[in-house]
Amino acid sequence: MGKSPQMHSTSSSLPSRCGICGATSYHRVVARDGGGVMRYTERLQCTGCSHEFADVKAWREGACAEPRANAQSA
Numbered sequence: 444m445g446k447s448p449q450m451h452s453t454s455s456s457l458p459s460r461c462g463i464c465g466a467t468s469y470h471r472v473v474a475r476d477g478g479g480v481m482r483y484t485e486r487l488q489c490t491g492c493s494h495e496f497a498d499v500k501a502w503r504e505g506a507c508a509e510p511r512a513n514a515q516s517a
């Protein structure tokens with residue numbers, strides 16, 4: 444009897460962008476392990492503001508783990 448209205452939600456794809464600068468891309472942070480080998484870590488670095496994030500969720504929320512340590516040592 445009762446036909447329920449079909450409300451198709453369009454929330455399938457949330458916008459993926461930095462919560463700080465709005466950039467739409469990031470890249471995985473690479474760091475050296477104990478053996479001096481460059482490896483991908485689980486951290487992300489925004490291509491826009493260069494902040495590091497623990498994961499994609501933090502990136503979207505703009506919850507940066509720490510500002511980019513730009514060491515000026517040659």
Ligand SMILES: [Zn+2]
Nearest residue numbers: 461464489492
């Ligand atoms: Zn950013």
